[in-house]
Amino acid sequence: MVLATELARLRAESGWSLRELADKVGWDHSQLHGLERGRTLGGPEVIEALDTVYGTKPLLMRLWEIAKQQVVFRDKYVRYMELEAEASVIEHYAGSFLHGMFQTEAYARELLWSTPHLPSQILELEEQLASRMSRHELLLSETPPHLRAIIDEAVLRRPLLDAGEWRGQLAHIAEMASQPHVTVQVLPYSVGLHDLLGGLVTLLRCPDGSTAVWVESSKSGELFEDAREVEQLRLSYDALRDVALSPQDSVAFIEQVMEDSAPCDPPAST
Template sequence: MPARKSVSGRKPSARLLLAAEVARLREESGKSLGQLADETTYDRTYLHKLETGVRIGSPEVIAALDKVYGTGERLVMLWELAREDVFPDKYKRFMELEATATVRYEYSAATVPGLLQTEAYMREQLLTARPRDDDELDEPVAARLSRREVLTRDAPVDLRVILDEAVLRRPMIDPTDWRDQLTHLLSMTERPTVTLQVLPFAPGLQHLLGGSLTILWQPDGSSAAYLESSAHGELVENAADVEHLRLSYDRLRDSALSPRESVALIRRMMEDSTP
């Protein structure tokens, strides 16, 4: 039997497939939006946005719908596909490599890397883009949080992070949220697969200052790098160029505090931030 063609001639996006399935399940169940809101504890307006594809929602609300409809994890699996629509196309190749990487090096000059951010940190940073409503903010936050699974899976990625001292000198608006973020950094260093170092101001200028760098090693030994500024990102897969960036990273690490000294510095900063 030939494959069914869409009316428009284009493949439907995972976002629209998720929305259609959520709407179909409610229609088959005979439930009203009000009843569904009572059973899931989520606002009916929010649920309507899921059914129309305006929002893909968070994994929590999708899991709640799976439970109500008795669909196992079918909706959650669709959400995993739909979340990719949240990120720009140019970022998706990086996400593919990120998911399969066994070793990951990161350097950040300005902000806490996404894998080490608390939800409050994510929200404060994304708020500067001035979203129209909370729903618009929830979607990228949920997508970012889901990327942290590489740290908790059965074979977690070996993560090595260098934070510029400037990252630790730019606190959040709420002092409590900032202490929670610093506490989270310290808790992450207790994981055997996470190494954190701080690059102090004292060594002076460095080649990579002004942006961030991620290097991903794959199981077959190949590697790729991702350079990112506040407005642009570039995926580098040429072996010679990646090697050049790795050497720059190594020089940063040579100038950085040791993991133990870095933890001590973060602890001192927490003490200094205590009211």
């Protein structure tokens, strides 16, 4: 397991014993031993603590996420996560829900918890939530990927149940759009039908010049790496980019939706 190997290597280079490391991160040394031997994956809290102590953030959390996906998801999704971590440019279209990198914790929680589940599955959902939130670290690294997002108006018209949390989500998108390596465009209803309607499409351009495309629905996903299939999806994405609102107009659109969602003042009493 890559995560276990990396944890063992980092501790060996540090010269710390397991007990010394345990004192630094505040976790039992036996659990840390299990992580290094690949007997357990642990949770996001201990991995985050190790990332902080070793100064490797977000490397270990990304490796943990990939390892977790190997247990929970199919191999093609693991491949997608690996490509996302390597990509120098990420372009995506959100047709029905926001991409994970744009989701606030409140949005991600409501989306994850909408899946029918039992009380015994709450811990698993919490782990998925922590994993999704860790993806934000990719944009905060020293060399983040360039991120372009085309967000369908339908996504911006489907609010969270809590109006305050929804305005917070909209504000988060607008704030992200102000970053120099992030571009946000809104695709208004007025453009009509198009080839990528619904779901979520992500194009991953890697430093070696290759491109892969991930097409996702709420329950499944498909990874495309064949050049001809990728080119077809690339053309469909470019067509949307051409008719979407400009980045400046898109931020204004999002701010207007945010203003429209604000509670109205009660009428003055007479």
